[in-house]
Amino acid sequence: MKRHIQPGPSGPGPVSRLRSWIGPLPLQQGLLFVGVLLLFAFLGQNTADSMHRMGLTPGFAFLSHQANFEIGESLFSYSAGDSYARALGAGIANTIKVAVVGCLLATVLGVALGIARLSGNLLLASLVHGYVELLRNTPLLLQLFLWSAIIHTLPPPRGAYTFLGSVYLSNRGVYLPSLSVEGLPAFIWLSVVALAVLATLVLSRRLFAGSALYLPKSAGAVLGALALCYLTLTSLGFAASVEIPAKGGFNIRGGLSLTPEFAALLIGLVVNASASISEIVRSGIQSVKSGQWEAARALGLKPAQILRLVVLPQALRVITPLMISSFLDLTKNSSLAVAIGYPDLVSVANTTANTTGQVLEAIIIIAAVYLSISLAVSAVMNLYNRRVVLRAEGKR
Amino acid sequence: MQRNSNHRKLFTKAFAATAALAAGLIATSALAGETLDKIKARGVIKVGVGTTPGFFSPDSSGRWQGFFVDFGRAIAITVFNDAEKVEFTNSSPQQRLPALQSGEFDILLSGVTQTVSRAFKLGFHFGPVVFYDGQGLLVRKDLGVSKGEELDGATIGVQSGTTGELNIADFFRKTGKAFTPVTIEETGEFLKALDSGRVDALTQDATDLAAKRTQLSKPDDYVLLPERLSKEPLAPAIRAGDDQWLEIVNWTVYATIQAEEFGITKENVDTFLKSEDPAIKRFLGVDPSLGEAIGLDPKFAYNIVKAVGNYGEIFERNVGKGTALNFERGYNQPWTAGGLLYSPPFR
Secondary structure, three states, X not given: OXXXXXOOOOOOOHHHHHHHHHOOOHHHHHHXXXXXXXXXXXXXXXXXXXXXXXXXXXXXXXXXXXXXXXXXXXXXXXXXXXXXXXXXXHHHHHHHHHXXXXXXXXXXXXXXXXXXXXOOOHHHXXXXXXXXXXXXXXXXXXXXXXXXXXXXXXXXXXXXEEEOOOEEEEOOEEEEOEEEEOOOOHHHHHHHHHHHHHHHHHHHHHHHOOOOOHHHHHHHHHHHHHHHHHHHHHHOXXXXXXXXXXXXXXXXEOOEEEXXXXXXXXXXXXXXXXXXXXXXXXHHHHOOOHHHHHHHHHOOOOHHHHHHHHHHHHHHHHXXXXXXXXXXHHHHHHHHHHHHOOOOXXXXXXXXXXXXXXXXXXXXXXXXXXXXXXXXXXXXXXXXXXXXXXXXXXXX | OOOOHHHOOHHHHHHHHHHHHHHHHHOOOOOOOHHHHHHHHHOOEEEEEOOEOOOEEEOOXXXXXXXXHHHXXXXXXXXXXXXXXXXXXXXXXXXXXXXXXXXXOOEEEXXXXXXXXXXXXXXXXXXOOOEEEOEEEEEEXXXXXXXXXXXXXXXXXXXXXXXXXXXXXXXXXXXOOOEEEEEEOOHHHHHHHHHOOOOOEEEEEHHHHHHHHOOOOOHHHEEEOOOOOOOEEEEEEEEOOOHHHHHHHXXXXXXXXXXXXXXXXXOOHHHHOOOOOHHHHHHHOOOOHHHHHHOOOOOHHHHHHHHHOOHHHHHHHHOOOOOOOOOOOOOOOEHHHOOOEOOOOOO
């Protein structure tokens, strides 16, 4: 960011820079700064005294103590005997899980809806209009309760809907057959495989671009990469197997399960965010001058090609900065999870605060984590934004 | 009933803690006898209560009813021989202790759990336990479960921020069984989870579960297991340092317990006036020597039983078998019947 420097006799330099940073009223600025410092010192001292009187030691030492409570779902193994730090880690992982999956799905749904709204089809456009208005004008918490209630109407485990004897749909969640690799946690081998597939996709796009049979060639490359992953794993001594869920005891066991709380939260967040993203996409597309459409049509491009090759790349300049705030909204809104029973960061921190009495520290952790997530998301998105932004000076 | 709402929002809690501290600093410790003097001058006892039907709730005419409310009326009888010279005010779990400390109430009958930190750090004294509560499990009848251990592998709903989260984890670790918690903050969602079959059981203080059970769509499909996973002794709380007021509270509660032990009820109390048993004569004030010795109306126990009944009657009328809460007496029976209620002798 460029700082605005007043032209004057002092000219640019460290001194004038400092002066411009302090502003035209240095004395007042200094006094205000000291005042704010004093206020914080007073509040801090007061807080420390109060905590001392209640027998609480301010600090984060409690993080290494045994947590003694259970968490419903976690990306890595956690049990009541583990530390508060691990419990909070599980909460953070759950927050990130729902945020990442939510942002991806909301983008896909939002872009589709935004384009549908602009399609010539009046029925489709007005349906999307109604959808957007409904979602943007009702509270998210209410929507979450609705999704939670809908998911709870599914049958209990004993009467679960079964497909092909291996997929179960019940109010305890969706159970799918899962791949498991002996001795490796799912998130390690899954991310390795995902990386391999992604790399193959990018490579095949470069290699086969413009050549005939683009799709079959790319698909073959991806399948090859998957086979390579499997062979590498087995040759390293890890046995891969398929686990099929089955009814047992109070519940359905085994396989990959998606809990109703996760599903309700994810659907709620995605549907809610897709409404605002569709508006962003719509405004982005409308910002592209109609001359661009006409020119593309004159070149003989098909509508889908016009959208993909001409309009969307230009619309992205408008869309991207707005998408950043949509993603951040979705991430922060995930904290409403506590109301419907998904163990996200806020839920775990809440319990931690109540059992340790370290309320202040818990709030600091919540704030720090959301701040880090927000800064990371906006840093990545700004990087992307720099790529799509119109380079005014350089090329033209 | 301390807790579930005790922990709602972090900010509320932090604020309440600060308020409690401030109140603790401002309120100078009460001098012996000061509370009774104030009550006599004011002509009414100020009682802080909560809101759980059966334990404390205003009826359709706005008159407070319930288990704890009856003990408030009993204390008014001891002090004024008038069950109406008492004023009940609803106070939230976060606000009630600071409010008592700052003198807004003379006594809390809002189901406060007696704990050591409340006695030492926060400066409260507790009367006799009037209700032995504990964390319970509410399950579907058709699961065929009779005790907590049989819930191995079950999914259990926990209301977030409660000590219940810790107790249930401890319980399953102790028994070597596994469970999956679904931790929900919102009370409505908490109930819906059981109603819809999302969870096999709910865990929470038993009194609270009994009240919540009545809000389920088919209460009779659910049963509160008799087992208790924790101790929650609910006792009257007063400011520390006023011995006279504490003794009035103590012996009012003991009078209801002693009456039940003697078999004296609201109905038959007058027939006992002719009893030849010297202990009963002293208790009912037929023999006035005891009353003269302690400076209370010799007939205060008689008046209490005549107006509100003995402990068992108070229990059955408000939360017992015939009521919507359908509570078992459990530990809340006289020691002679295998319970924990025990009154020191009236002599």
